[in-house]
Amino acid sequence: MTVRLFNSLTRLKEEFVPREQGKAAIYACGPTTYNYFHLGNARMLVVFDMVRRYLIFKGYDVTYVQNFTDVDDKIIKRATEEGCDPFVLARKYIDEYFKDAKALNIIPADVHPKATEHIFEMIEIVRKLEEKGLAYHAEGDVYFAVEKFPGYGKLSGRSLEDMQAGARVEVDEKKRNPMDFALWKKAKKGEPFWESPWGKGRPGWHIECSAMALKYLGPGFDIHGGGGDLIFPHHENEIAQSEGCLDGEPFAKYWMHNAFITINQEKMSKSLGNFFLVRDVLQKFPGDVIRFYLLGTHYRSPLDFDDEKLVMASKGLDRLKNSVRLAKEALNKVLPKEETLSEDELIKTVQAARKDFEEAMDDDFNSAQAYAALFELAREINSYLAKEMKQPYALTQAYSTLLELGRILGFDLEAEEAVSGEEEGKLGQVMELVLEIRQNARKKKDWNTADLIRDRMKEIGIVIEDTTEGARWYLK
RNA sequence: GGCGGCAUAGCCAAGUGGUAAGGCAGAGGUCUGCAAAACCUUUAUCCCCCAGUUCGAAUCUGGGUGCCGCCUCCA
Incomplete structure (x- = not known):
């Protein structure tokens, strides 16, 4: 039995035929680390974790790469607001990421590359694109010339004309075409920067995924995943950059996108401010419950939250x-x-x-x-x-x-509250005593005592249930 | 304005040509001192509306209504 998956690129369900037999190379666009991640991020993370686990179950040798965007406008802005170093801020939320991910039982990726550690690779791609005439330099910025790439729009299913018709992009004098996007940005005063052939600056957002996916997985890797809102412009641009610099090879074979989480039928997003941080939801519900909720709906259907x-x-x-x-x-x-x-x-x-x-x-x-x-x-x-x-x-x-x-699916159905070995033995003995006392009370039809014990134990997190063969107990 | 998606019971949610999975909630029953858990029975003559194709449609086609998303940072 083979796996069939919906490929956003062809808008068709296709049989999964990996580049290399028995192997599966997956790249998932991870979060920008300027805050704890929210439920929308969690959906993407859990969905692709499930994809990964299932392909492993099917016998594939899976290589799973998920990046961290640890330098961009939002991080810089947030760091400025908090008066701290942007790198320190990003580092902090990367650490926090792993705590929440663990609670959701998300397996760490095989590689978690960070944008800031791949500046050299990005510069190489930009340079190559410039050489090929697909990019141009303008006052410290470098832009991708969208018109020079024939396939532009193939993922999002729209032509350049369509885009321009509805575009309300700020007119940037430096751009030759309004849809051109930045590969390299000139550093503003006080911003972090790297030296480059075009002066001091930092990479555009899209270029990092091209660089890291190609570095760790190579051209034509199997699955590229992310949230549906990344289709345009992020993934469209990734394709343009990557395939522009490759020699006729495709960038990725299958593109998978999950639908959004909505709040009152409206998209949950950082910009709308209607998001719930996983960190906060975990105060009320355990991670496996959140995961069970997330996977209870097919990943391409919208999912409302409350x-x-x-x-x-x-x-x-x-x-x-x-x-x-x-x-x-x-x-x-x-x-x-x-x-x-x-x-x-x-x-x-x-x-x-x-x-x-x-x-x-x-x-x-x-x-x-x-x-x-x-x-x-x-x-x-x-x-x-x-x-x-x-x-x-x-x-x-x-x-x-x-x-x-x-x-x-990533659920440990046998998991109980963690109790160390020694404590478990003691707890067992204590519970034996408690149940004995309660049983004596029941024999005397002292229901008040029996029920008090049961109720109080439940508050503590120990459930007592009576059966025909005596009482049982378990942690909850 | 351009492009795309969705509409299934009180709620959530599969199903995409052969006569409505599953979960939660509800009702009745079994068990129990009570409770919990569990089991059994039950809960959509019908899948937003209209027209059409077909022996047959929730599933395909056309039209309509409603909701949502992308086109700008966003999973």
Whole structure:
């Protein structure tokens, strides 16, 4: 079974055929580090993390590169406002990035290149473009001459005429065509700068991704990803620069773009000011719940945000986790008998879940549909546990499959609150005592005490549930 | 103005020619001292509206309505 994905460049679902058999090279446009990242950034990060994990599951040797834009207008502006050094500011938010990313269970990229560490490579590209006549120098700035690149507009699906018709770009006297964009910017007073053939300056935004993608992945790499708002101008310009400087090779083969998160049906964005920082949302909901919410909708559909949606996600995720916990509990009790029939209903469900999951994911990473396979497996496990006859083999298969499929999407369904080994042993002993006291109270029909213990423990984060075989407890 | 996207139950959300996945919420039941969890049953004669193509459409075509995005930094 092969993976099919929607290629923004062709606007078609295409079969994924990598440049090099068995390998997948992915470049994702990471955040500009002048603040903590918001939910919109998180969607992009989680989506491409899922893409990466799934391709690994499919057996590809994946190289995943995600940059940090650590020098640009916004960073400089913010640093000026706060009276600090722009590099220090960028460095800080790069560090903070990894904290939030970890909470969302995003695997660090194989390479996290920073723009400021690739100035030389960028200058080389600009120089080459200038040599080829695709770029021109004007008073310390260098611009890309859009008219000289025939394919300009192929990604965003519009012609130069279309763009100019609707363009309200500031008329810059230095530009030959209003759509020309900066490759290199002359440094203003007090701004960070690097020496270059055109004087002191700094790179334009788009050039960094061209330089770093080509450096780490080479021409014609497999997947270039990012948020939909990067299609124009950022990715369009990346293509122009990169393919302009290459000799006929394509820059990237497949372009993937995720849709936006909206607030009250309006795009969440930094400029509108209606954004929610992941750092803040984490105060109210755990990272895996946020991730579960984000992947509950296909990545190319818009996703509206409010707390209620996270509550729904939280309950759904709990359902999956409960099922895993219950299965594990049963497995610890069931005495392994000889394995008999393999035609067990549960085994069939396990196989079906695996198949459905993979079919959904093969079809343009349809994680929302893949969820259904997870839930169906969970329900079958639960209902199996209610039966008398239990086969350890079937149950083990079901349990490990649910865990495995969850993990492919980046969920650890077995995760409990972290407790160190020694503490765990002590906690177990304490809980044994607590449950014994409570059981005595229940025998005496002292419901007040029994309920008090249960309620107070819940506040602490320990759930007590009564079953016919005695009480169970777990951390939540 | 140019280009593009979306419209499925109370809410969220798959499905894109063969007769509506899944989750949350709700209702009834089982279990329970109660609760929680879990299980069973139930919840869209219908997929924004109109016309058309077809044996057959939520799915294709045309028209309409509504919402959104890109065209300027933004995931």
